[in-house]
Amino acid sequence: MFEKKFFFNTKKYSIISNGVVTKKSPSNIALIKYWGKKQNKIQIPLNSSMSYTLGEVYTVTRLSFSMIERKKRSIKLFFSGKEKKSFLPKILKFFHRISFYCSYLQYFNFVIETYNNFPHSSGIASSASSMSALSLCIMEIEKKLVSSLKEDFFLKKASFLSRLGSGSACRSIYPGLVVWGYHKSIKNSNNLYAIPYPYKVHPIFTKILDTILVIDETPKKILSSTGHQFMSNNPYAKSRLKCAHKNMNRLISILKMGDFKEFGKLIEHEALTLHAMIMTSDPYFLCMKPNTINVLYKVWDFRKQSKKNLYFTLDAGANVHLLYPIKEKKFILKWIYSELFSFCKKIIESFCQ
Structure with a gap:
């Protein structure tokens, strides 16, 4: 009560x-x-x-x-x-x-x-x-x-x-x-x-930009509220819950130490794990669109070549959030508009408050 x-x-x-x-x-x-x-x-x-x-x-x-x-x-x-x-x-x-x-x-x-x-x-x-x-x-x-x-x-x-x-x-x-x-x-x-969040955070995580690529503007065929229900029959649900608990502990440590590369790897892993749960539910479904996949590969290639701190995350939809430190804005934002604009309907420039 x-x-x-x-x-x-x-x-x-x-x-x-x-x-x-x-x-x-x-x-x-x-x-x-x-x-x-x-x-x-x-x-x-x-x-x-x-x-x-x-x-x-x-x-x-x-x-x-x-x-x-x-x-x-x-x-x-x-x-x-x-x-x-x-x-x-x-x-x-x-x-x-x-x-x-x-x-x-x-x-x-x-x-x-x-x-x-x-x-x-x-x-x-x-x-x-x-x-x-x-x-x-x-x-x-x-x-x-x-x-x-x-x-x-x-x-x-x-x-x-x-x-x-x-x-x-x-x-x-x-x-x-x-x-x-x-x-x-x-x-x-x-x-x-x-x-x-009640603990101290490294300064690098207080100035994060989030550029959102709107791949698909149409409402999702299966709403998140319905998708949540499918976890009850998901054969990988228990493993996912253990993983989420472990990743939260990892994130607490990362936020304190200021390791942006580990932060990026973790949020990408979380995003892909979410979509793995969506694709292995019963009934299964797919939120990503072809251009979602294209963007993820482009981000991986860009990061490998440029060594810049650009990482993605996804909610239960096709659209992509690109997170990066504000100090790297000029170079990264220019690349986003020149290389990724063709894959999306619009780009929304936002930031993490």
């Missing part, structure tokens, strides 16, 4: 009849991937994960609320200016999950207006930024109702609520390196909400 004790606000609510709140929340890119959720649990990961929160890749959500005059609550959702009824089932499921922790929601009608500045459902963690933005809006309403709300509680609960909408969304609440899921080597890590 830890969740109820910590996140159920027992303080008296103020009375408000209507209002509007707006929040902007970034996407994130996982370095240690989580893939698979515990059965019979709501959004509890099989393994801990760590991500960088991204700048310049975000969702903006405007949440209008008004007191219910009739018995039935109304929720409408507009995406990029158009009503999107196909998104509503996920939103309604989210509101149902969080109703125990946000009892005040039952008294309001809602209009959700949201947009991304990047393609949705294509493997750039659009659900992470959208659900975290919505959760931050909900917490802003709670803050209006409970003026004494502390910032630490605000962020923890926002992360907790986000998780109930999209697992990786809980990491988008905080900037920088963020951890979600219990790991014995990371203080205060837990499965209920994310925390900022």
